[in-house]
Amino acid sequence: MSEIIESVKNLSIGFNSQKGKQISILRNVSTNIKKGETVGIVGESGSGKSTLALAMMGYIKQGLFPLKGECLFKSEDLLKMSSRQLEKIRGRKIAMIPQNAGQALTPNLKIGYQIDEALRLHTDLNKTERDKKISELLNKVRLPSPETMAFRYPHELSGGQQQRVAVAMALAGKPDLLLLDEPTTGLDVTTQAHVLELLRFIAKDTGTSMIYVSHDLGAIAQVSDRIVVMYAGEIVLEGPARKILKEPIHPYTYGLLKSIPKLSLAGLPASMPGSQPQPGSINEGCSFYDRCNLATDHCKKNTPDLEHIKELNTNVRCFNHNELINQNNNLQTSITKKSNNSEAIEVLKLKDVSISYAKQKFFDQLLNKISDQNPTVKDINIDIKKGETIALVGESGSGKSTILKSIAGLLKTKDGQIKFENDRILSSNLKMRNPNDLRAIQLIFQNPDESLNPNHTVEQILSQPLKLYFNLSGEELKKNIIDLLKKVRLGEFYMSRYPRQLSGGEKQRVAVARAFAAKPDIILCDEVTSALDVSVQAAVLNLLQQLKEDLGTTYVFVSHDLAVVRAISDRVAVLYQGRLCEIGPSQNVYKFPSHPYTEVLLGAVLEPDPDIKPKLVAEDIVEEKPPEKGCSFQGRCPRKIGDICNLEVPPWQIGENGNAIRCHINIDELASLQQ
Amino acid sequence: MESNLITEDKQKNKLEKAFEILKTMASKPSGLIGLTIVLFHVILALISPYIAPYDYKAISPNTMLLAPSAEHWFGTDSLGRDVFTRTILGGRTALTVTFFGSLIALLWGGLLGIFCGLVGGKIDDVVMRVVDAFLSIPWILAMLLIVSLLGTSTEVLIPALGFFYGKGIVRVARAATHDVIAKDFIVSARARGHSNMSIIWNEIIPNVRDAILVEGAMRWSWMLLGFSSLSFLGFGVSPPTPDWGLMISNARGLMSFAYWSVIAPIVGLSSLIIGINLTADAFAKALGIDRSTKAPV
Secondary structure, three states, X not given: OOOEEEEEEEEEEEEEOOOOOEEEEEEEEEEEEEOOOXXXXXXXXXXXXXXXXXXXOOOOOOOOEEEEEEEEEOOEEHHHOOHHHHHHHEOOOEEEEOOOHHHHOOOOOOHHHHHHHHHHHHOOOOHHHHHHHHHHHHHHOOOOOHHHHOOOOHHHOOHHHHHHHHHHHHHHOOOOEEEXXXXXXXXXXXXXXXXXXXXXXXXXXXXXXXXXEEOOHHHHHHHOOEEEEEEOOEEEEEEEHHHHHHOOOOHHHHHHHXXXXXXXXXOEOOXXXXXXXXXXXXXXXXXXXXXXXXXXXXXHHOOOOOEEEHHHOEEEOOOOHHHHHHHXXXXXXXXXXXXXXXXXXXXXXXXXXXXXXXXXXXXXXXXXOOOOOOOOEEEEEEEEEOOOEEEEEOOOOOOHHHHHHHHHOOOOOOEEEEEEOOOEEEOOOHHHOOHHHHHHEEEEOOXXXXXXXXXXXXXXXXXXXXXXXXXXXXXXXXXXHHHHHHHOOOOHHHHHOOHHHOOHHHHHHHHHHHHHHOOOOEEEEEOOOOOOOHHHHHHHHHHHHHHHHHHOOEEEEEEOOHHXXXXXXXXXXXXXXXXXXXXXXXXXHOOOOOOHHHHHHHHHOOOOOOOOOOOOOOOOOOOOOOOOOOOOOOOOOOOOOOHHHHHOOOOEEEOOOOOXXXXXXXXXXXXXXXX | OOOOOOHHHOOOOHHHHHHHHHHHHXXXXXXXXXXXXXXXXXXXXXXXXXXXXXXXXXXXXXXXXXXXXXXXXXXXXXXXXXXXXXXXXXXXXXXXXXXXXXXXXXXXXXXXXXXXXXXXXXXXXXXXXXXXXXXXXXXXXXXXXXXXXXXOOHHHHHHHHHHHHHHHHHHHHXXXXXXXXXXXXXXXXXXXXXXXXXXXXXXXXXXXHHHHHHHHHHHHHHHHHHHHHHHHOOXXXXXXXXXXXXXXXXHHHHOOOOOXXXXXXXXXXXXXXXXHHHHHHHHHHHOOOOOOOOOOO
């Protein structure tokens, strides 16, 4: 039994509502952090995980206050300390790594200076020692050329590098406890895998305890020794990582794990109905009662306590956990999609499409041409069949959203044509398109908070396309709106609500309903699930699939998440730096042989399984611009064969399983290399 | 059920919403004081013709420069007119002219700003440079020119003031529009093929309305000061119309021995300006566009 460095005892944190009622966000939370241990705190947004983590360093957000309980760091209560006392602990004993390092670093100070500042505050080293320490720290977080790195400004680094600098700063004070609040959310998949690998190494190397807060069970699975699952401000399950992920004995964790799309599984993940209760709305009974399929009347009336199960070394807050122990073997199941009903008719064709963000020179503007030789997106040829779901996959900067925008007419193309229905060319100027074409192609955006007008009711939002395209009004308009809401499984009473009164999943449903209001032929989905919690994501994916099966809509689905793409799409196109790398039926793209970039992406996917470690085959360098000549992936390719990759654009090769790969390596050779 | 409605955030109709905003404004002492002052002035302006004890233009050599007394509460001026009568009627002129002036400023400034913010590009560049050029002209000189050409009737003053005070609103409205223009709901409306007018009306105005209204309220108090300055210089409303600026200007020379005739209009003017300023601040806070948020400790 190793030493406990921080222990939270019966902690409740809450706020006073406008009506003077006391509402708690954290309810009776107790847990211990042992020395050298990494604890993952996981939960959906609003579960109180960040509040708990921040309280562990004695910080409570404005407007909140502790109702009862204590946070003991080495037997001193952090919540009772003065700010002077806390200053001595924060940074030196407990350090924090924020979610968005880009925003946490001061933009006009050099990296070295910012680390130096942390060292000055938290150590007693002199100037020369500190300088040595800075490059030591930068080296430790594996930043390239630490000496020159110290003289760079934050904006000169990539997101992953900024996150590494934040780790270096946190390590400066040699803390006993590191607090990580969603440190890899917002990073690209390959970068995320690298940062997690670094964190795991640091935990082992320095013996620092870590608290890792995340909504992503995949990331948690990679770093944690122990996992704490939060739901509605309570701990519902706590135990060794492997046990929690493999044999979850709480229905919420079980449902959560089932709702994560997995690479190894085709088909859509099962979704959990409902959403988390608002703070203050639970009076009696289990907080998960509404969404639980094991719930009995007993659960409605009585609140379960956290029960310790000795043989599993797990704490669980559920009366019926025994039933789940036997059920666990079917964790690896999914809902099978109806087989691809896409007809052979091609509805949308992208032919040699290039898109450039370069500013036109005055002369070119007069001639109305774009003279960029190295455009952001180049040579895109995709034929989209009616009724299929095609996914565009790639990391940030791969041009996937850019392509989507130009299909929608929001961005002009430089070269090439976009053809719609019977080879009719769609103008690249939105104003030149005819209303019927505009109606036929609809967009759904990533973030429903931004895509719905906050000052409109749901009724007003949905009436916009109906009025515009079908000139509906009065009773007919209302009837149509109700029908649309029904289609996305929302009740009639949502009509008078404003977006702020809806949950994330409900907002996205309204956005889906708005897109379907136009009775479109094609819907462009831009990362539609990445702003949602996993259980909600699964529900939205299921809804999209259902609507497609009912209405025969074609989806162009953009995502960075390979597992989500695997679940929903029929065909996948992998993009790197605005160039196509691979395209093929989705079940085949996920099988080897594949393009080296696809291989890298697949290797970096984090599965919620401690036994599946990411394979880091390529460096996580960030390339600013696509290369002028040769293969787009030449800069990072782990299988680069020589000069030919730098000079010549690779040819398309069709593999035996039907996916087209653009690589200089012979496809059979590639297959044997990747076995 | 998938909804978790917070009961405190139920849908309200417009009247209730306006009442709610007023209530929030009045909940802080500064807002309450501001609202009270403004309300006092507005009521006074409405009823002043009926409660004025004397005729505002009745000149009487017998009552020249009388000190405040029971008959003449605020004394009389150099022409023997009752200062109390002229003060309460003076507020009426100032409020009417500046209220309609600000309305005009809001309308043209707000709409032009939103339009420029939405279309951007060349049109935006040109319009904004013109606005900048106007901003660089001392407005009082330009006003003097207009007034001397067209006369000093309220029909001239209101649009002229409205024009000069609208320039600042153009910039605010444009900036507010820029904040929302990048949001996906505008992109979405564009992709659907809505016209610019429809986007302005349906998507932008509801989101920039608050910021523009607050700016308009601030402009109102500035315009009040500007209008009084014009009158003070003799280019505002023409005598014998009672007006604070004019009253201050007339009584200025007699200040050493007949202070009462200058104090009343000064108190009237400054209290109204302070009142409007406090109200505008409280209004901004109630709408949640207060930018002076504290840093977390």
